[in-house]
Amino acid sequence: MIKIGIIGATGYAGGELVRILTGHKDAEIVWYGSRSYIDKKYAGVYQNMFQIVDAKCLDDNMAELAKQADVIFTATPQGFCASVMSEEILSQTKIVDLSADYRIKDVATYEKWYGIEHKSPQFIKEAVYGLCEVNREDIKEARLVANPGCYTTCSILTAYPLAKEGIIDMKTLIVDAKSGTSGAGRGAKVPNLYCEVNENIKAYGVASHRHTPEIEEQLGYASGEEVVINFTPHLVPMNRGILATEYASLKKDVTYEEVKAIYDKYYQKERFIRVLDEGVCPETKWVEGSNYVDINFKIDPRTNRIIMMGAIDNLVKGAAGQAVQNMNLMFGLPESEGLELVPMFP
Amino acid sequence: MIKIGIIGATGYAGGELVRILTGHKDAEIVWYGSRSYIDKKYAGVYQNMFQIVDAKCLDDNMAELAKQADVIFTATPQGFCASVMSEEILSQTKIVDLSADYRIKDVATYEKWYGIEHKSPQFIKEAVYGLCEVNREDIKEARLVANPGCYTTCSILTAYPLAKEGIIDMKTLIVDAKSGTSGAGRGAKVPNLYCEVNENIKAYGVASHRHTPEIEEQLGYASGEEVVINFTPHLVPMNRGILATEYASLKKDVTYEEVKAIYDKYYQKERFIRVLDEGVCPETKWVEGSNYVDINFKIDPRTNRIIMMGAIDNLVKGAAGQAVQNMNLMFGLPESEGLELVPMFP
Amino acid sequence: MIKIGIIGATGYAGGELVRILTGHKDAEIVWYGSRSYIDKKYAGVYQNMFQIVDAKCLDDNMAELAKQADVIFTATPQGFCASVMSEEILSQTKIVDLSADYRIKDVATYEKWYGIEHKSPQFIKEAVYGLCEVNREDIKEARLVANPGCYTTCSILTAYPLAKEGIIDMKTLIVDAKSGTSGAGRGAKVPNLYCEVNENIKAYGVASHRHTPEIEEQLGYASGEEVVINFTPHLVPMNRGILATEYASLKKDVTYEEVKAIYDKYYQKERFIRVLDEGVCPETKWVEGSNYVDINFKIDPRTNRIIMMGAIDNLVKGAAGQAVQNMNLMFGLPESEGLELVPMFP
């Protein structure tokens, strides 16, 4: 039984970790960390867990938790994990960090986009970017995994095979992404109120969203060239789900079958990536509650572009599900353990 | 491995049966019956099942299916199950009927409220009303189970202990219920279009909804007296969930603790009924995707009434989940097998 | 041109006042009071008013405002209006108070249900309860109008004719009400976040909601007897709209036509009350954005009860629209001026 600590257990990603790990047969949560709800019953914060979780919330004492837990999930604001990280902690426990602290290899890029100083840059090199389908082998050996962002997971995986195979002109890549509101977290802010989000759609963070350099870095590794993209997130009136619509010019004439073969080469054996049948557009509802990434594409001969589309549940594959997938890899468990979640429709 | 046939597999309740049974370790679906989609891939109708279900849809040949399946779920319009039922079928397989055909013992009442002739009234007596928490022992022995309606499951279980113990004046019982739109089914009708339901709430079927006599009959058994109620359903802009708010006059002075003790007497050991802590109102979101019934109550000394509240997921405990719970009982399996579904929030 | 001041102009009710008054040909807003946004452009808070309203937000200095405005709307939290009211202010300007401060005649009842001390009880007697269809003549003469609550407007008007004519047993009256989320205001609170409200319904304030005594008082005046009711509000995932479903036993046998005649007696000439055709249930969407109250009823001979239903837009007839209707009466304008708002569908 793997002993698990969660810091930030009462955020939406933290809550999803609890939901998933409750059904994981080799995991046991020993620490529900929540700075805001210390000593309160966890099920009082998330009433769905009534009679399922009996524990009370604890603080975020990582030093103490490192002694008790085999792995710690930090579902915390940017900067927290970096501020508490130490060799001592890493020598006692494994870490899956759901924040951005260790996702970006270049500390200057991190500090520029996030506007904060990185408190423990010495661990960045060691940290493995936890995109399981791309970095599986490295994750198995890792002490410290940087769990990818929600937008980034979807955006990268949707374009990855074509970037890797050099089919698309990376200079032309544009990612137009749409997210449900849980991605904004459980903080009490006016823009996230029901009445402000419902019956509304807007772009935000245009040409400045923090997930941009993360997508660029990873697709840069894939394509072997420097990648600079436009990434535009939008807020959609729904709880869960991210849809990425991506545009790129094709570097050569390709047929549907050729592109499909490339996707299949990378994803056919992947348990959690489904390349849909020709002509079927991904819909976020078809993956809701599950760890799946649904992907498809359309070639437009009129413009010589390819339109790629990917859909995930932002709280599962975009956060907690991928974190558990990483944990499974780190502990030598079957990768899908606890993640056999059938999408819920409607 | 229990071999399962589903007639009506492409309705919302049928789809939920597939979702749940896919995760049931002793069940194997051998027949996806759908009159509208014969020969089409099931996963083409419900794309969430892509790469999970590979089968094509079949017809509704019950005679043939009875030979292949250990149990048949009929998630079909009223009248279908009664029209095809026969001793031969029942001698070959078990039936869990999700329609209303065998729920009401008095055939005249059925025919009056449903406006159709009952084609096989000879099986009504044998049929067991599949409200597991009330009729558990009978269900274990049944060949034919009438799976309760969604509104009725919620409405009955919310008031059952107080009706049974004679605490409330049954003549004063009023059930004001609110349902998500999946309860209206997947038929293409203007009133169920997104734009008609969204940003809207309305009552419907006022003083005439077909679930009324079913609630009355079951609460009549519980209280030992004839029960005639007002039941008012409302359509709420959400996919899933039923909330029943029930009002009744108290027959004597009771304290919170006394009423709580009554609920606990009936429900404390029930795996799927959660009587919430004092002051916590049930919310449909807290049970979404799960087989739970969340219940609570408030005594109003000003009016000498008790307000009872119950919440379920209409497609799970109100349909497919309860059907699987019935199946588990009928086959001697652990009652919660395949139903260890943690509610999904948000 | 009537000069108008609004205190609380950046709440949802305040915003709706601005929307309505912008289209009122005899009104001119001279003061956009908002404690939270002083010196900020009003259109920066409500971007829908961009290029329509050019003013900046001001403070809540009632003494100064009383000198400038012909009428002040206070769309403020409970207690504010009472705390600043004075004979000096009332001698200079008229007041339409959208809070509860002057709605309840018995100060002890107010203080008990609202849990705060009433700072100016000397004005309660003078204040006119601004339910236009009931108190029209008194409103015309008033200096201080207590604008009714949203739930109460809907709940009272739905039952008023039957209470007044003594057709229903007031001791049996139960009001089960459902409201959109804008009724909860624009405060940044976790329970009002999109993800908490969406795909969810719950009761709240069961047997304890503050609108209860207001409904009881007014229906008491109508029926000529003390009225004690159960009132249960529910939060519905929609922005606007209140639906009240009300239950009462009939004191004598009545036909549909007799009850319809009673409703028509009171409402046929009312510009903003629509008694729907037989069998048509009110829907909140059919009144959205307008000042209408849609009402209908169903007699249930099985239980000898009548089910009454009423629907309003909580921000219009339940708040800002009724406030403007009151203003029109107070200033001798046509009652519907600025309120010729056609409901928006879908």
Next chain:
Amino acid sequence: MIKIGIIGATGYAGGELVRILTGHKDAEIVWYGSRSYIDKKYAGVYQNMFQIVDAKCLDDNMAELAKQADVIFTATPQGFCASVMSEEILSQTKIVDLSADYRIKDVATYEKWYGIEHKSPQFIKEAVYGLCEVNREDIKEARLVANPGCYTTCSILTAYPLAKEGIIDMKTLIVDAKSGTSGAGRGAKVPNLYCEVNENIKAYGVASHRHTPEIEEQLGYASGEEVVINFTPHLVPMNRGILATEYASLKKDVTYEEVKAIYDKYYQKERFIRVLDEGVCPETKWVEGSNYVDINFKIDPRTNRIIMMGAIDNLVKGAAGQAVQNMNLMFGLPESEGLELVPMFP
């Protein structure tokens, strides 16, 4: 008083025409045409119009209607208007066609994208494309106006000034658009059911949507070159609203101020186009119920692209509102008559 006939009065665009024209002081609807609801009361189809519209629905006899009406709005499926058009009709009345029949000048392009034969191509040349802000003078003289599509109105106006001034490389233009569900019409189809749309987002018509050639043609006129674009519509869980996010490479270095000056050159005097303050992203909710187009842009120096954003209410500026705006121009009325609609929030 302008006498108005509407064919297709019970679709969503037709309903919106009725809502708007009800408040238009120089207009009187004399014909509510609806093939599906002949002889039924209009207010029975759209209950929001109860006691506002008393008329019954009539058929679609254009010949007869042409004698009675000064202008006919055809809010009908593609092909209808073209199939009934004649010189006789045009000599008797004016036509504002809300379908696509006369929007595209090249009949072959129309027939290819719409897959139907054009029945009266002889009127295409005469027809004026009713994008008021672009073709105002021609509209004033027109007998036959082709009212632009919803997506196209938003997409064109968002990019128009930059296309016109040659600032952007038209070969790089990509339009990623998001629409509320009313754009899909009131037809009873499974994909438009509440449960299918709610909690979901998807692209559709990728590289094949019929509004593509309309955008290309108009932006071609503006830029003076052939334009071929990628246009990707998405279905968003909301009733109303279109947001277009558009990407294009800049042909030269420009500052925010320079681009703003270009937008202002074309739009500053436009009553219904609002170029927002720097940094404010358009949101569909801010224009809901109104005829506004909200526009803004962001220059991304990293990619040398400009991201343009535009928001409209698809039923108002995207259909009925623009149609009325066209009518006002055609009859010499103030352009904003009947269109002084303040956006409704929340």
